[in-house]
Amino acid sequence: MANIQRLKYLGHSIVFQEVPNEISLAINISGCPYKCKGCHSSYLWEYEGRYISDDIEALINKHDGITCVCFMGGDQNPQELNRLIDYVHLRGLKVCLYTGSDNIPKDIFHLDYLKTGHYSEKLGGLDKSTTNQRFYIVHNDEEYFDMTIMFRKEMQNVIKDNQES
Numbered sequence: 001m002a003n004i005q006r007l008k009y010l011g012h013s014i015v016f017q018e019v020p021n022e023i024s025l026a027i028n029i030s031g032c033p034y035k036c037k038g039c040h041s042s043y044l045w046e047y048e049g050r051y052i053s054d055d056i057e058a059l060i061n062k063h064d065g066i067t068c069v070c071f072m073g074g075d076q077n078p079q080e081l082n083r084l085i086d087y088v089h090l091r092g093l094k095v096c097l098y099t100g101s102d103n104i105p106k107d108i109f110h111l112d113y114l115k116t117g118h119y120s121e122k123l124g125g126l127d128k129s130t131t132n133q134r135f136y137i138v139h140n141d142e143e144y145f146d147m148t149i150m151f152r153k154e155m156q157n158v159i160k161d162n163q164e165s
């Protein structure tokens with residue numbers, strides 16, 4: 001059996017676009033197994049950084065006002081990721097996973113949001129009509145509502161207009 005390593009991360013930030021309608025603490029998990037051609041975050045390919053399980057509590061404490069934690073990767077260690085997801089929920093926050101897998105992971109539970117799909121230079125990211133990637137709202141580990149269209153520029157303009165009127 002392959003040796004499953006504890007999850008490490010290389011940096012974090014507060015983001016508004018990655019999960020619509022949420023203020024998210026995005027945590028960049030290293031050791032990405034997908035190695036997509038044209039990846040804009042290839043610094044995450046190496047297994048480097050601090051252990052996320054040592055820091056998750058302090059990271060959340062430091063960022064008052066967030067509504068969601070977005071794990072950018074981490075599904076290479078589903079057991080640990082599941083523990084982190086449960087901890088984030090205990091803190092009263094929602095959870096999103098961005099994975100480079102083209103499939104909905106069957107061993108990750110209790111997500112509120114999920115982005116799937118490797119990055120393809122030809123097909124583009126979530127904001128492109130040609131994208132292979134998908135963004136879902138998840139209910140009870142059973143229902144996956146495809147909300148990818150919310151990332152399209154024209155849809156964002158409609159949302160903005162509605163908010164302003």
Ligand code: SF4
Pocket residue numbers: 032033034035036039040041042044099100101118119
């Ligand atoms: S999943 Fe994301 S970080 Fe990993 S190689 Fe693909 S684009 Fe890069």
